[in-house]
Amino acid sequence: MGRATAKAPMDRSEAALNAPLFRLLADQLDTAGRRIVLDLGAASTPMLSMLGRCRCLVEIADLGCDGGIGRLNVEAPADALASIAESLLPEHRQGDAVDLVFCWDMLNYLRPEAITALMSAVARRARPDTLAHALIVYSERSMPDRPGRFVPTEDWKLVDHAVPAATIEAPRYSPEFLGRIMGGFAIESARLLANGMQEFLFRLKH
Amino acid sequence: MFERGKKDEGLDEGADYRSATPARAQDPGGSKAPAKSGECAVIGRSIEINGDVRGNEDLRIEGDVSGTVELRNSNLTIGKEGKVRADVYAKSITVDGTTEGDLYASERIVVHISAHVRGNITAPKVGIEEGAKFKGSIEMDQAAVEKALGKVNMQGAAKPMGDRSPGKPVDPKIGQKDMGKEAASGLNSPSGVR
Numbered sequence: 045m046g047r048a049t050a051k052a053p054m055d056r057s058e059a060a061l062n063a064p065l066f067r068l069l070a071d072q073l074d075t076a077g078r079r080i081v082l083d084l085g086a087a088s089t090p091m092l093s094m095l096g097r098c099r100c101l102v103e104i105a106d107l108g109c110d111g112g113i114g115r116l117n118v119e120a121p122a123d124a125l126a127s128i129a130e131s132l133l134p135e136h137r138q139g140d141a142v143d144l145v146f147c148w149d150m151l152n153y154l155r156p157e158a159i160t161a162l163m164s165a166v167a168r169r170a171r172p173d174t175l176a177h178a179l180i181v182y183s184e185r186s187m188p189d190r191p192g193r194f195v196p197t198e199d200w201k202l203v204d205h206a207v208p209a210a211t212i213e214a215p216r217y218s219p220e221f222l223g224r225i226m227g228g229f230a231i232e233s234a235r236l237l238a239n240g241m242q243e244f245l246f247r248l249k250h
Numbered sequence: 251m252f253e254r255g256k257k258d259e260g261l262d263e264g265a266d267y268r269s270a271t272p273a274r275a276q277d278p279g280g281s282k283a284p285a286k287s288g289e290c291a292v293i294g295r296s297i298e299i300n301g302d303v304r305g306n307e308d309l310r311i312e313g314d315v316s317g318t319v320e321l322r323n324s325n326l327t328i329g330k331e332g333k334v335r336a337d338v339y340a341k342s343i344t345v346d347g348t349t350e351g352d353l354y355a356s357e358r359i360v361v362h363i364s365a366h367v368r369g370n371i372t373a374p375k376v377g378i379e380e381g382a383k384f385k386g387s388i389e390m391d392q393a394a395v396e397k398a399l400g401k402v403n404m405q406g407a408a409k410p411m412g413d414r415s416p417g418k419p420v421d422p423k424i425g426q427k428d429m430g431k432e433a434a435s436g437l438n439s440p441s442g443v444r
Contacts (some may be wrong), residue, residue, distance in 0.1 A: 087361075089379075089380075089381060099391040099394075101387055102388040104384055134386050135370075203309070213325060
């Protein structure tokens with residue numbers, strides 16, 4: 045995305061972030077029973093703890109691993125990007141349609157065309173009404189040069205465990221723009237968080 | 251082919267297992283006898299296996315294995331040098347190396363920071379150390395785990411699973427040598443319980 049700068053990195057590590065929409069999702073998971081959850085980021089034991097209690101099947105894409113973000117951000121025709129996006133998702137198990145998607149701040153690191161390809165690929169393996177949760181850099185003009193490692197705390201807040209790094213320019217996608225590029229997912233609700241990020245819930249349209 | 255080492259003793263990183271005497275040659279009691287307590291077999295770094303690996307004793311893989319690995323009642327460690335392209339069935343699996351294939355364990359699976367795992371994990375307890383590379387699905391639901399293990403004829407593996415509680419994450423810092431101590435230490439309790 046943007047060019048790296050020498051500016052001091054935005055510090056969002058180790059501070060537990062109150063994310064009401066995530067809390068809402070967690071509460072629903074507690075009562076909804078078994079779900080299939082796709083996490084576009086890396087696996088973490090706290091996340092497995094949370095989802096294991098709800099008997100969830102967890103699919104881990106870990107797009108930040110092995111250059112996945114760079115591969116998605118290439119300038120290529122839509123069908124080529126669709127193939128790349130499909131290859132970066134975990135092998136789809138027949139009959140296991142996704143119910144919930146955790147994007148965390150992964151979308152901040154993708155070009156609009158890459159977001160469309162990725163979320164369209166996710167939509168193809170998801171049930172109607174599937175929810176996607178995302179954290180978008182909104183107030184700050186810069187962001188760390190790599191995605192955070194957000195993990196849930198015991199009281200359903202989110203902590204970024206990423207090591208502080210250099211910063212790059214943030215795309216600061218607006219809600220209106222995101223609503224047009226999310227590959228079939230429409231904005232359900234949004235909240236501005238204390239760290240200047242905006243928390244989004246998207247719902248897959250029928 | 252299989253080399254035997256004292257578990258967690260003499261298996262230090264960088265140790266040269268290639269010079270060890272093959273385990274079967276040391277075993278006058280019969281080739282089907284399981285290892286003595288505290289010992290495990292080792293597939294050394296220079297060993298490459300294409301085919302099925304089956305056994306009834308703990309095993310550490312530092313070499314290359316393609317095919318199927320089935321250790322119904324035993325623990326498997328895939329060391330940092332180990333490369334496994336196989337579906338793996340064991341009582342417990344600890345991964346420090348590279349795997350491509352599905353991992354099934356009747357007790358637990360731990361993926362350490364040096365690991366690179368691509369495939370699906372099925373076990374009642376799973377731990378992923380922060381920084382480990384993993385892409386695939388994780389199934390910890392007890393009923394689903396039993397169903398999956400039943401499908402691969404693992405009903406006889408380990409003790410019966412009477413606990414129908416939800417799946418539990420494992421502290422990935424627990425090593426092989428700590429197996430059996432987790433109940434006393436309480437390290438296996440879900441950390442995310444409100």
